[in-house]
Amino acid sequence: MSVNLNTVEEKLVSEVRLDQLQARTFVLIIKKGKMTAEAIAKNLGISTEEALDTAKKLIDLGGFIDITKTEFESTHPRFAVVNMYRRICQRENIPFKKNLLVDNISIILEKPYDDARTK
Numbered sequence: 778m779s780v781n782l783n784t785v786e787e788k789l790v791s792e793v794r795l796d797q798l799q800a801r802t803f804v805l806i807i808k809k810g811k812m813t814a815e816a817i818a819k820n821l822g823i824s825t826e827e828a829l830d831t832a833k834k835l836i837d838l839g840g841f842i843d844i845t846k847t848e849f850e851s852t853h854p855r856f857a858v859v860n861m862y863r864r865i866c867q868r869e870n871i872p873f874k875k876n877l878l879v880d881n882i883s884i885i886l887e888k889p890y891d892d893a894r895t896k
Contacts, residue, residue: 780881782889792878793861794869795838798823802831803840803851807886810893811850839864854886 780788789800798821805820806812812820817828832849835841839860841849851857858879866873 780878780885782885785882785885788878788882789858792876792882793858794865795835795840795861798827798831799835799838799840802828803835803857804886806841806849806851807854808889808893811844811848814847814849817849851890854890855883858883858886 786797786800786804789795789803790797795803801821802817805817809820814825814829814832817823817832818825821828823831829847832841832843835849836843840857841851844850852860862876862879863873865871
């Protein structure tokens with residue numbers, strides 16, 4: 778059960794319990810860098826309100842930080858993915874321990890994250 782860039786969104790849904798839109802939004806910001814809610818909406822073909830709600834939810838889940846009220850950025854994937862996984866464990870009373878699939882998700886996202894921020 779390996780993870781690659783094509784399966785990373787579904788693994789975020791299955792392992793980190795993001796919904797589909799949260800996973801798409803998270804991966805978008807990882808790959809492209811910080812964005813406004815308007816830019817997220819345009820990239821994903823959703824409303825600005827949906828983009829804003831999703832990005833704010835990702836802040837609550839530990840994946841994003843807000844730069845301004847409408848501009849969002851991800852923390853480093855190794856931190857963000859483990860952080861989101863830790864929070865799901867807390868919410869669901871699951872013992873938090875090393876999860877290789879979660880680690881692999883963060884490793885796969887590291888290169889696109891770095892590439893988007895060192896243009």
